[in-house]
Amino acid sequence: MTSADVIVIGGGIAGISAAAALSEEMSVVVLEAEARLGYHATGRSAAIFIRNYGNATLRALNAASAPFFEAPGEIADGPLLSPRGEMLVATEEEMPTLSAYAAGAEGLEHLSPAQAVELVPILRPERICAAVIEWDAQDIDVDLMMAGYGRCLKANGGRIETAAAVRGLRRHGGLWQVDTPRGIYRAPLIVNAAGAWAGEVARLAAACPIRLIPLRRSAALLPAPAGYDVTQWPLFASAAESWYAKPQSGKLMISPADEDPVAPQDAWADDMVLAEGLHRYEQAVTTPVTRVETSWAGLRTFTADRSPVVGFDPGTEGFFWLAGQGGYGVQTAPALARLTAALCTATAPQLAGDVVRALAPQRLLPAA
Incomplete structure (x- = not known):
């Protein structure tokens, strides 16, 4: 004992x-x-x-x-953060959601569709009504x-x-x-x-x-779009959080941002949920999803x-x-x-x- x-x-x-x-x-x-x-x-x-x-x-x-991440003391010799940025793009239907998010936020820069595409060249400009970026979002x-x-x-x-x-x-x-x-x-x-x-x-x-409510969230790792170096791209996502994409080791991690209630378990990605999320992502970009290298899921547990x-x-x-x-x-x-x-x-x-x-x-x- x-x-x-x-x-x-x-x-x-x-x-x-x-x-x-x-x-x-x-x-x-x-x-x-x-x-x-x-x-x-x-x-x-x-x-x-x-x-x-x-x-x-x-x-x-x-x-x-935030101060800990910038100066973690005895936990690490230097900062635990590295530059990334997070950009939200909104269709016309998603504008109320983007406006509500921006109203309660600090340190955001508003972008035109052209500026958003300059940062992430595979985005479809015709689908973007507005965008915002938090430059201070960083990888951990x-x-x-x-x-x-x-x-x-x-x-x-x-x-x-x-x-x-x-x-x-x-x-x-x-x-x-x-x-x-x-x-x-x-x-x-x-x-x-x-x-x-x-x-x-x-x-x-x-x-x-x-x-407490465990909610499953799925993700897939895709090869970088042909001809593009994604390493300096920000995380980019729909304003309604129906998908998001994050550069990872020279590739793109895509999530359908699902929140399906499940029992506590060693979670795995649901193929149909993942396929639907990848389709929503494809509608926002000019490059098709041709191959999924690997997929996984985790549980995000919330109170009411x-x-x-x-x-x-x-x-x-x-x-x-x-x-x-x-x-x-x-x-x-x-x-x-x-x-x-x-x-x-x-x-x-x-x-x-x-x-x-x-x-x-x-x-x-x-x-x-």
């Missing part, structure tokens, strides 16, 4: 970053069900930091995370980020146990007992960072029934209001929620890790009070 001050369930970017922050003041054990860290949502992320992505709460988290080195957090955790005496799926949870005498194939672990505090499985972990702990749930469970002692990050987990991890450490050590959070309240589990419980 292994004892610690806190057990973090889940070895994705949320769990590892929070564990590293907690390990500065507490003894920490991370339990990951898979054989390696970051296997599910973290390893299948589009890996881009977009400051204007998400609702107002998420944009506050993005802003709070997720592998370096994960490795840095893991290194700091271990340097502080923390442990990472893989292939350690949680089979049972029981609280007795002020301690949680966590049963796994690797043995039994005990701690007074559990941080539930289990991603798509966070709801199942909460049920094992008899915590409050907060609804699409903001993460971060804080102590109102009805279960020693149970802390760190879940529901949706498609924003990597870029909000630095801010949420610091918030988790602050709340778990009863110190003042760096985030504004209204943001902390907008993340609290209480907001998602049925009215009395």
Whole structure:
């Protein structure tokens, strides 16, 4: 039996970053069900930091995370970001969506159809009514980020146990007992960072029934269009988010931006959903899709209001929620890790009070 001050369930970017922050003041054990860290949502992320992505709460988290990405300290020797940019293009029908996005955004530049095509030459100018670009959107080195957090955790005496799926949870005498194939672990505090499985972990702990919805998102890797060097292109997407394309290793990753509810699982791409998304992408560009090199899918897990749930469970002692990050987990991890450490050590959070309240589990419980 292994004892610690806190057990973090889940070895994705949320769990590892929070564990590293907690390990500065507490003894920490991370339990990951898979054989390696970051296997599910973290390893299948589009890996881009977009400051204007998400609702107002998420944009506050993005802003709070930005200084870390630019100067990650002991996590990495230099910035975790590299230039990319994100451009949204709108058909006439998508103009209200683009206008609403731009109204709540900062740092956007409006582009003409000709300027959009200059940046991404395969776009069809006749289909573009308007476009905007966030030049400050940047690629994230997720592998370096994960490795840095893991290194700091271990340097502080923390442990990472893989292939350690949680089979049972029981609280007795002020301690949680966590049963796994690797043995039994005990701690007074559990941080539930289990991603798509966070709801199942909460049920094992008899915590409050907060609804979490895993949504599948598919992607495919295509060869670069013949005659084009895509490496300097921005991520480009429809304003209605019916598809997006991102340069990756000299090729193009295309996603239909699907959000199909599924049970927690090792997700795979649905061929029909992928084909429909690639068709929508083809309608926006001049080059046909001739070959898909590989495809995959990941799960983006949301709460009802699409903001993460971060804080102590109102009805279960020693149970802390760190879940529901949706498609924003990597870029909000630095801010949420610091918030988790602050709340778990009863110190003042760096985030504004209204943001902390907008993340609290209480907001998602049925009215009395």
